[in-house]
Amino acid sequence: MQDIYKPLWRTWAILLSLTAVMVLVDVMELPRQLMVLVLLGAMAAKVFLIGFEFMDLKREKWIVGVVVTFSILFFGAFLFAFIVPDGFAVLAGGR
Amino acid sequence: MSSHSAEALTSDATFLGMSWRKTMMWVFIITDGLLFAGFLASYGFARAAAPEWPDAHEVFHLWFISLMTFVLISSSATMATAVAAAKRGDHATVKKMILATIVGGTVFLGMQAVEWNALFAQSVTLSSNPWGVAAFGNYFFTITGFHGTHVLSGVIILAVVWLKARSGRANAEGVEMAGLYWHFVDLVWVFVFTLFYLI
The missing domain is CATH 1.20.58 (Methane Monooxygenase Hydroxylase; Chain G, domain 1)
Incomplete structure (x- = not known):
């Protein structure tokens, strides 16, 4: 090797x-x-x-890692913020 | 598209020091990653909301799943070696390592088929299972099926890259793009393995 x-x-x-x-x-x-x-x-x-x-x-510029990580964290948080409360509302029979 | 903007998207153009091809591959990876994030978030919610959930130790053969993980991680290492070799112009290693990655991906898919069959034998389907938690089979088959489809796509893409490499038409960037996709498939499995089989 x-x-x-x-x-x-x-x-x-x-x-x-x-x-x-x-x-x-x-x-x-x-x-x-x-x-x-x-x-x-x-x-x-x-x-x-x-x-x-x-x-x-x-090996990429540091900003690439930051953009990739931030994008996933930001949109991931966005998804969770909308899915989880909505899910609990459905579970509680709210709608 | 104006000639000016078309010129900006040629392979020589860069964004944050990367070619546009590579930039768009990263954009794809991020968006595809969010799709899996949505699946796993939904699974996490369903599991937290369910009063009971099947014990993974009773349902899965952990050592078999660990072997699947070993195969996929190893295929990621061979792919990373292929990418490094492509950047150096070491064509013999590129061909060998891509072929090893294809074999790894195919073995993983075969093992997944065996695992699915074992669950079918236990009467686990999309809508029912012996443990009475209907969502379990639904999430399991959807998430692992979606991941398996990505592995299958990766194997096909790698087969094309390998054929191009054999005829001397593969370039380093093409191998790198295929590598990024393959590592992403491995990355998703890290989440699936931890969240579905272990926790």
Whole structure:
């Protein structure tokens, strides 16, 4: 394996290790809140690694990463803000 | 479109230092990501609102799903290697790694078919299941089906890129675009794996 490709395979190994940790945490009988916290943390780390290393955001201008992250967070929050209250209204028989 | 604005959209033009092709791929990824965000938000709401939800340990074979995750992450690594090789002009590695990615994607789809069959055998459908939570099958098949369709599209796109690479017609940017899409498919699986199978 040439040196240029090594960082990519190091990322692969880290991603697999994080997945193994997630599976272990899931089968261990941890308190649910702690388990969810660890799983979400590991998930965020995996998303960051895939975006930064595999999708090569680390080589783009920093503003690209900011635009991508902000767009998803902003519109994601927008979606949640409209879906969740509406959902609870339907559930409560409001309409 | 005026000639001036048409000129601005040629492949040489850039936006934030990226070609317009790449910019539009990112726009697509963001919008497609929001589609999955909508699905997962809806799933989260349905699950929070339901008085009971089937225990994932009873429904799924976690080790099998973990193996599926291993296959998809590995295919993402081979794709990233193909993109890096394409940028260096290492055509032999590009062809090998794209082929490995196609194999990974195909294996993932086969494993998903096995998983779906196991659920069909347990009488899980879009509208009913043995646990009495109708929404469960609905969300499961919709979200994993939608993701699987993305994997299938990715395999087809990669097959086209591989054929072009074989005949020496693939350029580095084309391989990179296919790579971005493939990594996005992997990224979505990270969410699906965590939120559907583990939590």
